[in-house]
Amino acid sequence: xxxxxxxxxxxGAAPDEKNFLLSVEALTVxxxxxxxxxxxxxxxxxxxxxxxxxxxxxxxTTVLDLICGRTxxxxxxxxxxxxxxxxxxxxxxxxxxxxxKFQTPSIYDDLTVFENLExxxxxxxxxxxxxxxxxxxxxxxxxxxxxxxxxxxDQLDERAEFLSHGQKxxxxxxxxxxxxxxxxxxxEPVAGMSVGERIKTAELLNQIIKGRxxxxxEHDMKFVEDIAHRVxxxxxxxxxxxxxxDRVKNDPKVIEVYLGH
Amino acid sequence: xxxxxxxxxxxxxVNDNPFMKPVEWLSLALLAGVILVVLPFALxxxxxxxxxxxxxxxxxxxxxxxxxxxxxILSLGQGVFFGLGGYCMAMYLKLEASSIExxxxxxxxxxxxxxxxxxxxxxxxxxxxxxxxxxxxLLVVAVPVAFAFLISFAMFKRRVGGTYFAIITQAIAxxxxxxxxxxxxxxGGINGITDLRTLHGWDIRTDSAKFILYFVNGGLLIACILxxxxxxxxxxxxxxxxxxxxxxxxxxxxxxxxxxKVFAFCLAAVFAAIGGAMFTLQVGFMSPSFVxxxxxxxxxxxxxxxGRMSLFGAVWGTLLVNWAKTSFSESFPDLxxxxxxxxxxxxxxxxxxxxxxxxxxxxxxxxxxxxKGLAPMPAPVLPQSAPAE
Amino acid sequence: xxxxxxxxxxxxxxxMQGFAGLILFSVYVLMALGLAIIFGxxxxxxxxxxxxxxxxxxxxxxxSTFFQAHLPTLFPAYFFVAMALAFLASGAxxxxxxxxxxxxxxxxxxxxxxxxxxxxxxxxxxxxxxxxPREVGVELPSWxxxxxxxxxxxxxxxxxxxxxxxxxxxxxxxxxxIYRSRFGAQVRAVMQNRSMAxxxxxxxxxxxRYTFGLGCGIAGIAGSAFTMIGSTGPTxxxxxxxxxxxxxxxxxAASLLGTIASAFSISQTQSTLEFFLSGSxxxxxxxxxxxxxxxxxxxxxxxxxxRR
Numbered sequence: 001x002x003x004x005x006x007x008x009x010x011x012g013a014a015p016d017e018k019n020f021l022l023s024v025e026a027l028t029v030x031x032x033x034x035x036x037x038x039x040x041x042x043x044x045x046x047x048x049x050x051x052x053x054x055x056x057x058x059x060x061t062t063v064l065d066l067i068c069g070r071t072x073x074x075x076x077x078x079x080x081x082x083x084x085x086x087x088x089x090x091x092x093x094x095x096x097x098x099x100x101k102f103q104t105p106s107i108y109d110d111l112t113v114f115e116n117l118e119x120x121x122x123x124x125x126x127x128x129x130x131x132x133x134x135x136x137x138x139x140x141x142x143x144x145x146x147x148x149x150x151x152x153x154d155q156l157d158e159r160a161e162f163l164s165h166g167q168k169x170x171x172x173x174x175x176x177x178x179x180x181x182x183x184x185x186x187x188e189p190v191a192g193m194s195v196g197e198r199i200k201t202a203e204l205l206n207q208i209i210k211g212r213x214x215x216x217x218e219h220d221m222k223f224v225e226d227i228a229h230r231v232x233x234x235x236x237x238x239x240x241x242x243x244x245x246d247r248v249k250n251d252p253k254v255i256e257v258y259l260g261h
Numbered sequence: 262x263x264x265x266x267x268x269x270x271x272x273x274x275v276n277d278n279p280f281m282k283p284v285e286w287l288s289l290a291l292l293a294g295v296i297l298v299v300l301p302f303a304l305x306x307x308x309x310x311x312x313x314x315x316x317x318x319x320x321x322x323x324x325x326x327x328x329x330x331x332x333x334i335l336s337l338g339q340g341v342f343f344g345l346g347g348y349c350m351a352m353y354l355k356l357e358a359s360s361i362e363x364x365x366x367x368x369x370x371x372x373x374x375x376x377x378x379x380x381x382x383x384x385x386x387x388x389x390x391x392x393x394x395x396x397x398x399l400l401v402v403a404v405p406v407a408f409a410f411l412i413s414f415a416m417f418k419r420r421v422g423g424t425y426f427a428i429i430t431q432a433i434a435x436x437x438x439x440x441x442x443x444x445x446x447x448x449g450g451i452n453g454i455t456d457l458r459t460l461h462g463w464d465i466r467t468d469s470a471k472f473i474l475y476f477v478n479g480g481l482l483i484a485c486i487l488x489x490x491x492x493x494x495x496x497x498x499x500x501x502x503x504x505x506x507x508x509x510x511x512x513x514x515x516x517x518x519x520x521x522k523v524f525a526f527c528l529a530a531v532f533a534a535i536g537g538a539m540f541t542l543q544v545g546f547m548s549p550s551f552v553x554x555x556x557x558x559x560x561x562x563x564x565x566x567x568g569r570m571s572l573f574g575a576v577w578g579t580l581l582v583n584w585a586k587t588s589f590s591e592s593f594p595d596l597x598x599x600x601x602x603x604x605x606x607x608x609x610x611x612x613x614x615x616x617x618x619x620x621x622x623x624x625x626x627x628x629x630x631x632x633k634g635l636a637p638m639p640a641p642v643l644p645q646s647a648p649a650e
Numbered sequence: 651x652x653x654x655x656x657x658x659x660x661x662x663x664x665x666m667q668g669f670a671g672l673i674l675f676s677v678y679v680l681m682a683l684g685l686a687i688i689f690g691x692x693x694x695x696x697x698x699x700x701x702x703x704x705x706x707x708x709x710x711x712x713x714s715t716f717f718q719a720h721l722p723t724l725f726p727a728y729f730f731v732a733m734a735l736a737f738l739a740s741g742a743x744x745x746x747x748x749x750x751x752x753x754x755x756x757x758x759x760x761x762x763x764x765x766x767x768x769x770x771x772x773x774x775x776x777x778x779x780x781x782x783p784r785e786v787g788v789e790l791p792s793w794x795x796x797x798x799x800x801x802x803x804x805x806x807x808x809x810x811x812x813x814x815x816x817x818x819x820x821x822x823x824x825x826x827x828i829y830r831s832r833f834g835a836q837v838r839a840v841m842q843n844r845s846m847a848x849x850x851x852x853x854x855x856x857x858x859r860y861t862f863g864l865g866c867g868i869a870g871i872a873g874s875a876f877t878m879i880g881s882t883g884p885t886x887x888x889x890x891x892x893x894x895x896x897x898x899x900x901x902x903a904a905s906l907l908g909t910i911a912s913a914f915s916i917s918q919t920q921s922t923l924e925f926f927l928s929g930s931x932x933x934x935x936x937x938x939x940x941x942x943x944x945x946x947x948x949x950x951x952x953x954x955x956x957r958r
Contacts, residue, residue, distance in 0.1 A: 335760045412945075415945040419948050421945075421948040424695050424759045424763060425948065428695070428892075428895045428896070429941060429944060431892055431895075432895070433941065435937065439930050439934050440930070443931055554892065558764075561764065595775065595778070598778075601768070602770070602775070603772065605765060605767055605769075605771065606765045606768040609761040610755075610765065
C-alpha cells in the first residue's frame with residue numbers, strides 16, 4: 001500500500017500481504033562476534049510442515065532458540081500471527097501458542113507421567129492459578145487422551161525417571177501436545193531412538209501435526225521426505241536453499257555442502 | 262475415542278490427589294499428639310518453655326522445606342526474617358513496657374530505655390506503628406514479605422539462583438546484623454530489645470501465660486504445616502519440583518519461573534517471621550544474635566536433619582538438633598561444635614534425605630508391608646540442580 | 651564536616667586513609683585470590699576458606715614463638731619461613747579436604763556449601779581446643795616495626811608496606827601460574843570442558859585436587875600476612891568470609907583482574923567512608939552498595955557474553 005514511498009525491491013522482499021503464521025526476517029544473532037545465525041529469513045504458512053536441515057553447526061537449533069525466546073536476537077524480527085516475538089518472554093511466547101521440544105528429552109524425572117502432563121496443561125499458569133488449580137474431569141480426560149496417543153497410558157503413575165529414552169521423547173511430545181500449540185517446534189524428534197521407536201514416533205508425529213504448523217529439525221532424510229511440505233537448508237548460519245524436498249535435493253549448492261569438499 | 266478414555270480415567274483416578282495420604286494423617290496426628298498432649302504433661306514449665314522456643318525455629322525449618330527442599334532455593338538468610346518478625350513483636354511489647362509511668366525516671370519518659378541511654382529524645386518514625394497491636398500483627402508478616410520480595414524479585418527476574426543467591430542472602434544477614442548492632446539507639450544494639458512485660462496488658466512473664474503461649478505456638482505451627490501441605494499438594498508444589506529440576510522446561514510450558522520462586526521465598530519468610538514473633542513472646546526478648554550468618558545457616562541444618570523434603574521431618578529435626586545442642590552444651594560444650602559440624606557433613610554425604618528419608622526407607626516398609634493400598638509416596642530425590650548461572 | 655581541617659591536613663588525611671585502604675585492599679586481595687581460584691575456576695563454594703586462612707595465621711604464630719625461643723638469631727627472617735609453611739599446611743589440608751569431601755559433591759554446589767560450613771565449625775572448635783579461645787598476636791621482627799615519614803604529616807607503616815609487597819608478589823605469581831604455566835592451562839581446560847580435558851589425557855581428578863589445594867594454600871599465605879597487622883582468634887576467619895565472597899562475586903567470578911578491581915573498589919570505599927561515619931555504618935553502606943549492584947548486574951564487573 002505504500003508502494004509509492006518504498007523502493008520496489010523492499011516490497012518484493014517482504015510479502016506482507018499473505019497471512020503467514022510465522023515470518024522470520026533478517027534474523028541475526030552473534031556470540032562474541034561470531035554470527036551463529038546471519039540474516040536468516042523464511043516464512044511458514046498455517047498448517048505447513050517445514051523441515052530445517054543442514055550440517056552440524058549450521059545454526060538450526062539456534063534458530064529455534066531464537067523463535068522460542070531462549071536466545072535473544074541481535075537483529076531482525078520474528079513475527080508470529082503478526083505479533084513480534086523477539087520482545088516477549090519465553091512464557092509469553094508459549095502462551096501465544098508456540099511449543100518447543102528440545103533435542104534431549106526434557107521432562108521432570110521426579111514427577112510421574114501424569115504430573116508431567118498435568119504441568120503442561122494450559123490452565124493455572126499464574127502463581128495464584130497454580131495454587132487453586134483443580135484436577136477436575138476435564139484435566140484427567142485430556143491427560144488420559146494424550147497418554148493414549150503417546151503410548152504411555154499404562155505408565156501414568158510411574159516416575160518419569162524410569163521411562164526408556166524413546167518413552168521420554170514421547171512424553172515430551174505429549175507435554176507439547178497438551179499445550180495445543182498452533183506452531184510446534186521439534187528438535188530432532190527421532191534422534192537416539194531404536195528402529196521400532198522410530199516407526200512409532202513417525203506415526204505419532206503424523207497424527208499430531210494435523211491442524212497446526214510444525215517446524216522440525218531432523219537429520220534422518222527418509223523421515224524428512226515422509227513429512228516435509230517444504231525444506232529450508234541452513235549452512236553456516238545462512239539460508240542456503242529452500243523449497244520442496246525434490247528441488248532442494250537437486251540444488252547444486254546443497255549437494256556441494258553435503259557431498260562436496 | 263472419548264468414551265473409553267473417560268471410563269479409563271474414572272477407573273484409575275478415583276482419589277489420586279487427596280490433601281493428605283493416610284500416612285501423612287498419621288504423621289500429623291503423631292506430631293500434634295506429642296506437641297500438644299504428651300510434652301505438656303511430661304515436662305515442667307521450664308522445659309516446656311524450652312521446647313516452645315525450639316518450636317519457633319521449626320517455623321523457619323518448615324519454610325526452608327518449601328523454599329530449599331521443593332523449590333531448590335537455598336537461603337542462608339532466614340535469620341533475617343525470623344529476626345524481622347521477632348523485632349516487630351518486640352517493638353510492640355517494648356513500647357507497652359515503656360509507658361510514661363514506667364519510664365518516669367528517664368530524661369525523656371515514654372520512650373524505650375535504650376533510646377534514652379543513647380540520648381534519643383523522641384520516638385523514631387518507624388517505631389510509631391508499633392503502638393497498635395493490630396498494626397503489629399500485620400507488620401510481623403508484612404515487613405518480612407516486603408523485604409523478601411525486594412531481595413528475591415530483582416534476582417530471580419535476572420535468573421540468579423543457586424549458590425549465588427545463597428551468598429547474597431548470607432550477605433544480607435551479615436549487613437542487617439551489623440546495622441542492628443551499630444544503631445544502638447534505634448534497635449537496642451547487641452543486647453537487643455529486652456525487658457518485655459505485657460501483651461495488651463496481659464503479663465507474658467507468668468507461668469500460666471507461658472503455658473498458654475506454648476499452645477498458641479503449637480497451634481500456629483500446625484496451621485502452618487497444613488498451609489505448607491496445601492502448597493505442596495497443589496499444582497504449585499509440583500511446579501516448584503519441576504522448576505528445581507528443569508527450569509527451562511517450566512518456562513517453555515508457559516510459566517513465568519521468577520514469580521513462583523518469589524512466592525516460595527516469601528512464603529518461607531512468612532513462616533520464619535511468625536516463628537520469630539512467637540519467639541519474642543515466649544522467650545521475652547529479641548536480639549541480633551538470631552539474625553546473623555551463624556544462626557541463619559544453623560536453621561538450615563534443622564531442615565536438613567529432618568529431611569529437606571519433609572514438612573513433619575523439619576519439625577522433628579528442629580527438636581532433635583536443639584535438644585542435642587542443649588544437652589551437649591550443658592555437659593560437653595567443646596564437643597558440640599564438632600558434633601554440629603559433623604552433622605552438616607553427614608547430612609550431606611551420608612543421609613541427604615534426613616530423618617524422613619531414614620523413616621521412609623526403614624520404618625515405613627515394615628509398617629505398610631501388608632497394606633499395599635497405603636503404599637507411601639515415592640521417596641523424594643535430592644535436588645541435583647546446578648546453579649542457574 | 652571539613653571546617654576544622656586545613657587543606658594540607660585534609661590531603662594528608664586522604665593519603666593516610668588511602669594508605670589504610672591499601673592495606674585492607676592487600677588483605678582482601680590475598681583472601682579473595684584463593685577463593686577466586688576455587689569458586690571462579692571450580693565453581694565450589696568453600697565456606698571454610700576463612701578457617702584455612704586462620705590456619706596460616708596460627709602457623710605463623712607458632713613459627714614466631716618457636717624462632718623466638720630456639721632460633722633467636724634467625725628471628726628477623728622467620729616470617730619468610732612461616733609463610734612457606736603456612737602455604738604448605740593450608741594447601742595440604744585443602745587437598746585432604748578435597749579428597750575426603752569436595753570431590754563427592756561437585757554436582758551439588760549447595761550441598762558443598764553446607765558441608766564446608768560444617769568443616770569450618772569443626773576447624774574453629776579444633777583451633778579453640780588446641781590453641782585456645784583467646785586471640786593471639788605475633789611478635790614482629792624489629793625491622794618491620796615503625797614507619798617511614800614521607801612528609802611531615804604523612805607516615806607509612808613498614809608492616810603495611812610489607813603486606814602490600816607480599817600481595818603484589820603473590821598476585822603476580824598466581825597470574826603467571828594460571829595464565830602462563832602448563833598447570834594453569836590444565837586447570838582452565840578442566841573447568842571449561844571436563845570430559846574433553848579428560849579425553850586429551852589430563853588427569854582431571856588430580857587437577858581438581860591441586861587447584862583446591864592451591865586456593866587453600868593461598869588462603870594460608872593470606873592468614874600469614876594478616877598476622878602482621880592484626881591478631882588471630884578461632885573465629886576470625888568467619889568475620890571475613892562474607893566480604894571475601896562478595897569481592898569475588900562482585901569482580902565477576904572467573905576473572906582475576908575483576909577480583910583485584912573489586913577488592914580495590916570495596917576496600918577504598920569502605921576506608922574512605924570510615925572516616926566520615928562510624929566503622930559499622932561504613933561497612934553496612936559498602937556492603938549494601940555491593941549487594942544492590944549485584945542485584946542489578948548479577949554477572950559482576952567483568953564478564954564475557956557467552957552462549958548458554
